[in-house]
Amino acid sequence: MKRIIVGMGTCGLSAGAQATYNRLEELAEANPDVCMLSRTGCIGMCYREPLVEIREGDNRIIYGGVTSESADKIFSKHVLGNEIIDDDNLVYGCGSDGKTFGSECEFLDQQERIVLRNCGIIDPESIKEYEDAGGYEGARKALNEMTSEEIIQTIKDSGLRGRGGAGFPTGLKWSFAAANEGEQKYVICNADEGDPGAFMDRSVLEGDPHAILEGMIVCAKAIEATFGYIYCRAEYPLAIHRLEIAILEARERGYLGTNIMDSGFDFDLKIKQGAGAFVCGEETALFASIEGERGMPRIRPPFPAEKGLWQKPTNNNNVETFANVPWIICNGAEAYSAFGTEKSPGTKVFALAGKVVHGGLAEVPMGTTIEDLVFKIGGGIKEGKEFKAVQMGGPSGGCIPAVMKNTPVDFESIPATGAIMGSGGMVVMDEDTCMVSIARFFLDFTQKESCGKCTFCRIGTLRMLEILERLTRGEGEPEDIEKLEKLSVQIKEASLCGLGQTAPNPVQTTIRYYLDEYEAHIYDKKCPAGECQALVEFYIEPDKCVGCTLCAKNCPVDAISGKVKEVHVIDDEICVKCGKCLTSCNFGAVKTR
Numbered sequence: 001m002k003r004i005i006v007g008m009g010t011c012g013l014s015a016g017a018q019a020t021y022n023r024l025e026e027l028a029e030a031n032p033d034v035c036m037l038s039r040t041g042c043i044g045m046c047y048r049e050p051l052v053e054i055r056e057g058d059n060r061i062i063y064g065g066v067t068s069e070s071a072d073k074i075f076s077k078h079v080l081g082n083e084i085i086d087d088d089n090l091v092y093g094c095g096s097d098g099k100t101f102g103s104e105c106e107f108l109d110q111q112e113r114i115v116l117r118n119c120g121i122i123d124p125e126s127i128k129e130y131e132d133a134g135g136y137e138g139a140r141k142a143l144n145e146m147t148s149e150e151i152i153q154t155i156k157d158s159g160l161r162g163r164g165g166a167g168f169p170t171g172l173k174w175s176f177a178a179a180n181e182g183e184q185k186y187v188i189c190n191a192d193e194g195d196p197g198a199f200m201d202r203s204v205l206e207g208d209p210h211a212i213l214e215g216m217i218v219c220a221k222a223i224e225a226t227f228g229y230i231y232c233r234a235e236y237p238l239a240i241h242r243l244e245i246a247i248l249e250a251r252e253r254g255y256l257g258t259n260i261m262d263s264g265f266d267f268d269l270k271i272k273q274g275a276g277a278f279v280c281g282e283e284t285a286l287f288a289s290i291e292g293e294r295g296m297p298r299i300r301p302p303f304p305a306e307k308g309l310w311q312k313p314t315n316n317n318n319v320e321t322f323a324n325v326p327w328i329i330c331n332g333a334e335a336y337s338a339f340g341t342e343k344s345p346g347t348k349v350f351a352l353a354g355k356v357v358h359g360g361l362a363e364v365p366m367g368t369t370i371e372d373l374v375f376k377i378g379g380g381i382k383e384g385k386e387f388k389a390v391q392m393g394g395p396s397g398g399c400i401p402a403v404m405k406n407t408p409v410d411f412e413s414i415p416a417t418g419a420i421m422g423s424g425g426m427v428v429m430d431e432d433t434c435m436v437s438i439a440r441f442f443l444d445f446t447q448k449e450s451c452g453k454c455t456f457c458r459i460g461t462l463r464m465l466e467i468l469e470r471l472t473r474g475e476g477e478p479e480d481i482e483k484l485e486k487l488s489v490q491i492k493e494a495s496l497c498g499l500g501q502t503a504p505n506p507v508q509t510t511i512r513y514y515l516d517e518y519e520a521h522i523y524d525k526k527c528p529a530g531e532c533q534a535l536v537e538f539y540i541e542p543d544k545c546v547g548c549t550l551c552a553k554n555c556p557v558d559a560i561s562g563k564v565k566e567v568h569v570i571d572d573e574i575c576v577k578c579g580k581c582l583t584s585c586n587f588g589a590v591k592t593r
Contacts, residue, residue, distance in 0.1 A: 002035040002079055004028060007051035007120060009042030009206045010199075010238050011360075016067060017050035023068040024052070027075045035079050041207020043120020044111075045104055046360035048091050051120075054078050058096040063089040064104070107358055110377055112339055114347050115323045116363045119207030124242050127249035130210040136255055138326030139217040143263035146329075148178055151222040155325070157333035159345030164190060164281075164318035165393065165422045166498075167344070167411040173315065176305035177223040180313040185225035187216050187269070188309065188316040190286060191232040191239070194278040195394025196445060197353035198425030201319035203361055204349075205232065205239035208323065209246035213269070215322030217255065218329055220267040223315050228269035231286050233276055243271055278395075278449035282497045283308075283316045285451065296451045297497035318423065320349055340366030344410035348421075352378045354428040355385070364409075371405040374428055386431040389513075393422030395442040395449075396502035398509030399435060418509040420502060434531035435514040436521050439506045440468035446503040457500030460491040464507060472532040476522035481511060530592040533577045537593050540581075542567045544589035551581035551590060 006021045028037040048064030077083045092102040122129040142151050156171030193201040216228050232240055250256045258266045277295045279285045284298040287309045308314025328336045337345040344366040353359055357379030381387050389399045398419030407413050414421050447461040464487050467480050488504035495501045520526050527535040547565040559575040562568030582590045
């Protein structure tokens with residue numbers, strides 16, 4: 001019997017997967033002896049959703065861009081007629097011989113999937129499918145065959161470092177919490193993913209929620225904690241829904257609660273929904289939020305391993321870190337450290353977004369270069385434009401220029417560029433991106449998300465934002481660059497938590513690598529990328545204008561003149577540079593300079 005699997009992650013649902021699923025459900029119900037229908041999470045090819053996989057034995061065929069209409073064709077020809085449809089919809093195929101084919105086989109074949117091992121493969125709402133894939137065997141081994149010390153040593157030997165951004169050795173962090181005595185200890189999973197362009201944790205929670213629960217169980221045994229929280233932002237309703245199902249199923253199976261897996265060990269957990277405050281990604285602010293207080297960071301020491309949630313010993317790791325743990329326990333530290341580099345072992349999940357062709361998720365060994373991620377896996381830059389930079393580490397990260405594309409992505413090489421690894425978001429930029437505007441965009445985000453506790457973070461980032469806004473309006477002054485650099489140092493040195501300490505990174509890196517663009521904004525009153533509308537001139541190319549009059553009709557100030565089927569002209573004296581003419585022209589006749 002064939003199995004039809006529909007990608008039902010947030011990306012798939014946004015692309016119309018529910019309608020595709022509904023149609024396939026009708027067809028499957030009409031042919032119950034031929035196939036069975038199920039759902040799965042995101043396999044990473046977000047750019048080709050909705051995805052439908054036909055699985056029969058060891059043979060897997062994945063079709064992309066499947067609508068409710070094209071679902072009929074796939075069902076009649078492939079499911080009923082046993083004919084693989086070799087057209088633009090065929091994105092990936094794998095036969096029993098292990099050979100792969102399809103337009104996107106390079107995207108998947110170049111990955112090493114440990115964190116994403118089950119995402120896009122199993123039904124995230126079925127604990128049986130997780131168990132059939134080896135799920136909870138790591139927890140069973142840790143609970144019944146290993147001591148706390150042995151668990152911690154295994155994690156240490158694996159070299160696993162925190163995937164939330166800081167890269168602190170996970171085993172060492174666990175050992176600190178284990179060493180502190182306490183009648184109550186806590187394990188917390190930080191799923192408060194707030195970086196613009198990042199969706200790694202969301203996809204894991206939606207596609208493989210039991211992996212997070214299992215990782216937390218292993219950690220709980222290692223530090224002797226009896227309760228845990230998954231702190232997940234409320235903007236992730238599907239992730240929360242599937243976590244709730246997973247927790248209920250795990251309790252029913254005896255993986256959570258009292259005497260779990262007949263080990264004599266008690267551990268349970270619950271979900272705490274965050275309200276979208278970016279600062280709550282910082283662990284002490286996260287603790288305050290769980291406790292019902294305003295999410296603001298605390299002074300350290302004491303550190304969470306000593307006094308964390310409700311002043312009890314606490315260990316906090318992010319989603320991706322916990323997802324690695326069961327694999328390490330089952331396969332061994334040596335198998336994990338075989339991937340990656342000596343100082344940055346294992347794999348890393350990246351969310352490719354921005355001007356890249358293949359926007360989605362990719363998991364690669366640490367040490368993979370930026371160029372390989374952007375061009376081999378990401379498919380290069382949209383519309384064949386020039387690669388300009390990549391923003392890594394979210395709003396607290398930095399911009400790495402194209403000339404440094406051979407930089408390995410690991411915890412040593414990326415900070416040397418002025419950026420940070422962060423949780424794994426990669427926003428790719430092309431030649432049309434203004435680096436001053438990008439710095440303004442990310443600083444606007446961090447300034448709004450500052451909790452306000454530190455004066456330099458609260459006021460300093462506002463002063464920096466005001467300068468950047470002036471620059472993009474053509475009102476910059478020669479001393480502005482020096483002011484930005486001085487404020488950056490002061491904010492970093494005087495802020496209490498990671499938000500303020502890293503907020504100036506986008507400004508510092510863009511000044512470092514794109515000083516000429518800042519100078520053009522200040523001295524020439526021009527935006528070299530043509531993105532800052534206040535600094536560009538709109539004009540119409542005569543050879544491309546067909547006189548359709550759309551630009552004139554959409555101009556709010558009647559700055560465009562011309563007759564039907566004749567070349568139109570923009571009066572620069574009247575033009576308010578709103579860009580309506582540019583977006584309304586269907587012939588590429590409106591340009592900027």
